[in-house]
Amino acid sequence: MSSFAPLPYATIPAEDESLRAEVKSFLAEALAGMPAEKRARSWVGADPAFSRALGKRGWLGLSLPKRYGGAERGFFARFVIAEELLAAGAPVAAHWITDRQSGPLILRYGTEAQRQFYLPKICAGEIFFCIGMSEPNSGSDLASVRTRAERQPDGSFRLNGRKIWTSNAAVCDYMIALVRTSGVPEDRHKGLSQVIIPLKQEAITIRPIRDLAGDAHFAEVTFDDVLLPADALIGEEGAGWEQVNAELAFERSGPERILSSMVLVDTWLAYLKSLPKLSTDDVILVGRLAAHLASLRALSLSVTASLAAGESPVVHAALLKDLGTTYEQMIPQAVAAAIAADPEGDPPGELMRTLAYTMGMSPSFSLRGGTREILRGMIARGIGLR
Amino acid sequence: MTDSLITETADRLMADHVTPAAVRALAAGGSPAALWAGLAESGFLDALASEEAGGAGLTEMDMLPVLLAAGRHGLPLPFGATIAARAAIAAAGETAPEGIIALAASGRRDGGSLVAQVPAGEHAEGVLVPDGYGAILLSVASATVEAAGDGTACRMAWQGANGPRIAGFDALATGARIEAAEMAGAMEAMQVTTLRYANDRSQFGRAIGKFQAVQQQLSVMTELVHGARAAVHVAAAAPGSLEASAAAKVTVGEAAAQVVAIAHAVHGAIGMTEELDLHLLSERIRRGRLRYGSERHWAERLGQAVLASEEATLLDFVRNRVFS
Numbered sequence: 001m002s003s004f005a006p007l008p009y010a011t012i013p014a015e016d017e018s019l020r021a022e023v024k025s026f027l028a029e030a031l032a033g034m035p036a037e038k039r040a041r042s043w044v045g046a047d048p049a050f051s052r053a054l055g056k057r058g059w060l061g062l063s064l065p066k067r068y069g070g071a072e073r074g075f076f077a078r079f080v081i082a083e084e085l086l087a088a089g090a091p092v093a094a095h096w097i098t099d100r101q102s103g104p105l106i107l108r109y110g111t112e113a114q115r116q117f118y119l120p121k122i123c124a125g126e127i128f129f130c131i132g133m134s135e136p137n138s139g140s141d142l143a144s145v146r147t148r149a150e151r152q153p154d155g156s157f158r159l160n161g162r163k164i165w166t167s168n169a170a171v172c173d174y175m176i177a178l179v180r181t182s183g184v185p186e187d188r189h190k191g192l193s194q195v196i197i198p199l200k201q202e203a204i205t206i207r208p209i210r211d212l213a214g215d216a217h218f219a220e221v222t223f224d225d226v227l228l229p230a231d232a233l234i235g236e237e238g239a240g241w242e243q244v245n246a247e248l249a250f251e252r253s254g255p256e257r258i259l260s261s262m263v264l265v266d267t268w269l270a271y272l273k274s275l276p277k278l279s280t281d282d283v284i285l286v287g288r289l290a291a292h293l294a295s296l297r298a299l300s301l302s303v304t305a306s307l308a309a310g311e312s313p314v315v316h317a318a319l320l321k322d323l324g325t326t327y328e329q330m331i332p333q334a335v336a337a338a339i340a341a342d343p344e345g346d347p348p349g350e351l352m353r354t355l356a357y358t359m360g361m362s363p364s365f366s367l368r369g370g371t372r373e374i375l376r377g378m379i380a381r382g383i384g385l386r
Numbered sequence: 387m388t389d390s391l392i393t394e395t396a397d398r399l400m401a402d403h404v405t406p407a408a409v410r411a412l413a414a415g416g417s418p419a420a421l422w423a424g425l426a427e428s429g430f431l432d433a434l435a436s437e438e439a440g441g442a443g444l445t446e447m448d449m450l451p452v453l454l455a456a457g458r459h460g461l462p463l464p465f466g467a468t469i470a471a472r473a474a475i476a477a478a479g480e481t482a483p484e485g486i487i488a489l490a491a492s493g494r495r496d497g498g499s500l501v502a503q504v505p506a507g508e509h510a511e512g513v514l515v516p517d518g519y520g521a522i523l524l525s526v527a528s529a530t531v532e533a534a535g536d537g538t539a540c541r542m543a544w545q546g547a548n549g550p551r552i553a554g555f556d557a558l559a560t561g562a563r564i565e566a567a568e569m570a571g572a573m574e575a576m577q578v579t580t581l582r583y584a585n586d587r588s589q590f591g592r593a594i595g596k597f598q599a600v601q602q603q604l605s606v607m608t609e610l611v612h613g614a615r616a617a618v619h620v621a622a623a624a625p626g627s628l629e630a631s632a633a634a635k636v637t638v639g640e641a642a643a644q645v646v647a648i649a650h651a652v653h654g655a656i657g658m659t660e661e662l663d664l665h666l667l668s669e670r671i672r673r674g675r676l677r678y679g680s681e682r683h684w685a686e687r688l689g690q691a692v693l694a695s696e697e698a699t700l701l702d703f704v705r706n707r708v709f710s
Contacts, residue, residue: 006612008389009447009619011709087701259701266699273693284682287689290629290700291636294708295617302616316612323609373602380601383581383608 004383007316009298010305016076023084026057031088037353039089040263043096043256044217044361046171048128051095055125060099064107068119075308079301083255089263093168093217094128101250102129102176105194109235109243114196118174132163132177132197132221133244140374143188143241147179147223149195155230157181157195159223167368169206169219175199178240181233192240195232197223213360246312251369253303253317257324258296260365261331264358265289267351268335282338289331296324315382318375325365325372332359389451396455399428404459406663412462413537413669418509422486425465434473441476446622450567454618457571460663460670462537464488464506466564471514474560475523480550483525485511489561491539491678493517500524500547505561505677507540508533515542520553537669538676556628561678563621563631566638569674570614572667573642576649577611579664580604584652600652607648610641620708629691629707632684639681642671 030050031039038045054060062078064070071077078099085092103122106114121127138144147161163169163177175197183191199206203226208216235243269286272278299320306313332355339347339355366372380386403424412418425431433449435441453466464486471487488510490502495517502515507526514521529542584595584604594600614637621627621634646668650657657664675681697703 004608006615009616009623011623083701087699262699262701269692269700278693280686283689283693284685285689286692287632287685287687288636288640288681290688290692290704290708291617291633291685293700293704294620294630294633295613295637297704297709298616298620299612319605319609319612322605323613376602376605377598379605379608383604385581385584385595385601385604 004315004379007299007302007306007313010301012076012080012301016073016080019077019080020084023059023081027084027088027090031090034089035353036089036263036267036350037357038091040354040357041091041093041215042086042089042260042263043092044167044215045091046093046168046217047091048094048125048171050091051128052125054092054095055123058123060095060125061103061119061123062099064103064119064123068107068115069121069123070103070119071123075304079255079304083259086255086259087262087266094171095125096256097131097167098122098127098129098172100254101131101247102174104250105176105243105247106234108246109194111231114231114234118196127173128168128171129174129176130166130169130172130199131247132166132175132179134163134165136162136164136220140371142178142244143192144185145178145180145192146185147177149179149181149193149228149232151181157228157230157232159195159197159226159228161223163221163223165209165218166221167218169199169221170208170216172199175221176234178244181237181240189241191238192244193237194234194240194243195228196234197226197228197232201226203227211361211364213357245314248370249303249307249312249314249317251317252321252375253300253307253313255297255300257321257369258293258300258327260325260328261358261362264335264354265331267354268339271339271347271351279341281341285334285338289334292327296320296327299323315378318370318378318382321369322366322372322375322379328365329362332362389448392448393451393455395428396430396452397458399425399430400455400459400461404456404461406460406666409460409462409666418463418486422463422509425463430465431469432472432476434469435476436473439473439476441473446563446625447619450618450622453564453567454571454574454615457568457573457670458575460572460575460666461568462506462670462673463509466568467506467561470560470564471512474514474521474552474555475550478550478552478555480523480552482523483512485509487512487514488526489513489557489564489678490515490521490542491558491561493522493557498546500544502542503539504542505539505565505673507531507542513542514552514555514557515547516557517547517551520551521555521557522547522551523549525549538673558678559628559631560625562635562684563618563625565674565677566614566621566631566634567618569638569642569671570611570618572670572674573611573614573638573645576645576664576667576671577604577607579667580607580649580652587654594652603648603652607645610645614638614641614645624708624710627708627710629688630709632688632691633704633708635679635684636681636688639675639684642675646671 061070149157181193205222432441437443475482488507493515617634617637624630
């Protein structure tokens, strides 16, 4: 049995914190005039030109080594930039997953040739990656994936199958997919590998799926006899499960698991500040939102420090994500109750549209990147109950 | 001393002196003398005082493990409060009384008298009472003391209250910060105890911790305990930030309610018995929530600070006002 100790307190090094002012002033200009309901989309809103502009400033691939075009500044520099981008509601979706996990994955598991080919383009914002995990019949039960990459006699692969709920597939150049390279689905974690798939080819069909807010940020991707060269394999053949799990620590621990409703919060705060008189309930809610943001941010910084030290804090990341998304989901509910507490109130349309968007999408906060139930199962294992 | 060394020393100290039997004896009206003597011998009492003032010059972050350990053992005496008070009194060039010093949550001048609510004031020798910009050090011997009877706080009144002034000392915020840290410790102990019970107790032929419904509750409890620890980390790192102390009391107070509920739900009927030590921790947490302002008090003050600030975003407010 283990009680699973908290990570040590961590702070942002001064040299990384110093990036913040520059990012803020860039964003003030780049996002000027963008309405809140659009900014509320943040890391599901894709704008390749915006992502390339970040690349030009050296703000992509911050943790990657200089010899591959990165800034070699580490995880805290990325944390600072991520916080500012998300708080402002910048349309970061085109590069978000690439920068967060595909780049670090290629650095960690890729061959030298793969690193030299992909990483400089990632840092420049020239290529974007999506991740192929879920399939029509493999959601939370990720190990049951059926998409197959069959080895051919010459070492290449023949890929068949389907991925679904793939965020931003339509704007991406590559997918890093978890596929079966040997055995059968019943073999579970064994026989899975990760492959890099160039998406812009005939044998691949990308069908956008419209979400309930009317956006088509995710898609279904069908592979119909796709031929992949031998070097499409990333990492070790058969080690896909371990690699995916290491990747998920990056995916689950960042500020995006805390800040998804922040544009709504700031839009609501601006409205409150314009009112002549506030109810005690509203003031208390504002205080609660600030208090919880502080402890969640501290948890996220601690996980970042652990990742920076080369550890793989998978369970701590799961814990943070569950707490963080609970907070993100509480916000639209609480703000809705607050706004409509006064039937005579006259809230601005922009606030109401931002609330409608955020509330509509909020159930997805605890679905994407691993459902609440899966995360709690991981924590149960972490504390020795499984 | 390194963090882990302080943690070990503090855990041993508390395990040696703050036994469940000692906590029960105090609750039954026993004398705190032996227990306090054991704690005082540890040398922690002047840990926060500067080296020039004869202390160890440690920071609140250095000392956080001591508060967490006190909480884990359900210590009912104001040990953390005494340590903070001694540092403030020394910094003001005044002399602290020998024994227990409590921090009052409030001080109200009413004609010639000063009335204060003093959490854990029962056995105190001295009290730092909020008064004007700062606090005033008063002797309990010269006060009329009325305990509410629930163990949370005493009402103390002084006629013509006069004593050394400790300028700038915020007894309410300091008390809230310390209380939050000790509550976070008590919640950690509840989590460990509850996990152990879930592994030991069998129903339907297997440990109850093997059932998903129970596992999910214990996972949530673990999340809340980690969140509480993070909140008191932030407050200990920025003891000069009223907002950080406020945030800690809010986060810990809200988490405490759920943690206690889950601990008792998992323990079932045995958790309701006098015999089991679990209630010593729930009782410690109950007092903590009621002391130095509940989560509502601090959320309202924090909310007022947010709304009055010029920060462009809530994240900016949290970074600039809570984290520093």
